[in-house]
Amino acid sequence: DGGITQSPKYLFRKEGQNVTLSCEQNLNHDAMYWYRQDPGQGLRLIYYSQIVNDFQKGDIAEGYSVSREKKESFPLTVTSAQKNPTAFYLCASAPGYSSALFFGSGTQLSVL
Amino acid sequence: DQQVKQNSPSLSVQEGRISILNCDYTNSMFDYFLWYKKYPAEGPTFLISISSIKDKNEDGRFTVFLNKSAKHLSLHIVPSQPGDSAVYFCAASGDPSGTYKYIFGTGTRLKVLA
Numbered sequence: 001d002g003g004i005t006q007s008p009k010y011l012f013r014k015e016g017q018n019v020t021l022s023c024e025q026n027l028n029h030d031a032m033y034w035y036r037q038d039p040g041q042g043l044r045l046i047y048y049s050q051i052v053n054d055f056q057k058g059d060i061a062e063g064y065s066v067s068r069e070k071k072e073s074f075p076l077t078v079t080s081a082q083k084n085p086t087a088f089y090l091c092a093s094a095p096g097y098s099s100a101l102f103f104g105s106g107t108q109l110s111v112l
Numbered sequence: 113d114q115q116v117k118q119n120s121p122s123l124s125v126q127e128g129r130i131s132i133l134n135c136d137y138t139n140s141m142f143d144y145f146l147w148y149k150k151y152p153a154e155g156p157t158f159l160i161s162i163s164s165i166k167d168k169n170e171d172g173r174f175t176v177f178l179n180k181s182a183k184h185l186s187l188h189i190v191p192s193q194p195g196d197s198a199v200y201f202c203a204a205s206g207d208p209s210g211t212y213k214y215i216f217g218t219g220t221r222l223k224v225l226a
Contacts, residue, residue: 004155006155030212031212033214035216041218041219042118042201042216042217042218042219043156043201043203043216044216045213045214045215045216048212048213050212056213058213088153090155090156092155092214094212094214096212097144097205097212098143098144098163098205098206100146100158100161101146101158101203101214102158103148103155103156103157104155105154105155106153106154106155108153
């Protein structure tokens with residue numbers, strides 16, 4: 001059953017803590033993405049990766065970090081430098097240029 | 113600088129009628145456009161896309177129109193059904209360097225009234 005798996009569904013962060021959101025895909029897609037959605041707003045690009053061991057900053061990369069050590073995995077770390085981390089985080093993948101982007105089911109991150 | 117804009121935050125349509133959702137973009141280098149449907153606390157679902165070499169693409173009840181000179185695209189849903197009630201996002205990609213970057217609009221909430 002091919003798809004994109006995000007975990008956990010809900011995550012809580014304490015002050016000063018780093019947390020990591022998992023994203024795994026078994027679609028054999030080259031490109032992977034992280035977006036953030038705030039209530040009533042659109043999707044804003046945090047980071048994206050076109051190939052293994054390479055990634056680029058999106059529009060709101062400050063306070064976040066990523067790695068792409070394997071084609072199927074693209075974890076996102078929300079660091080303590082991200083002062084407003086409460087949001088719905090979406091991971092996506094695409095097979096290549098000019099192709100549809102497919103999304104996971106999202107992770108809701110909240111601050112305790 | 114918002115490169116992809118959806119100026120209508122919400123739209124209400126009677127069941128069975130046509131729903132028309134609009135999207136404008138500013139970057140003339142965009143060459144691929146997509147529409148997504150999203151429910152709360154779920155990931156967006158891909159609906160339909162169009163390449164800049166076309167001006168229309170149709171898939172069942174969904175049709176996307178692209179007007180490159182006006183930098184405008186629209187999604188038509190005919191006939192509208194109550195299950196179509198959701199937030200719809202348009203997205204655009206394209207870059208001379210070939211980067212796989214997708215930019216999304218802010219969404220339009222569609223409500224189909226039974």
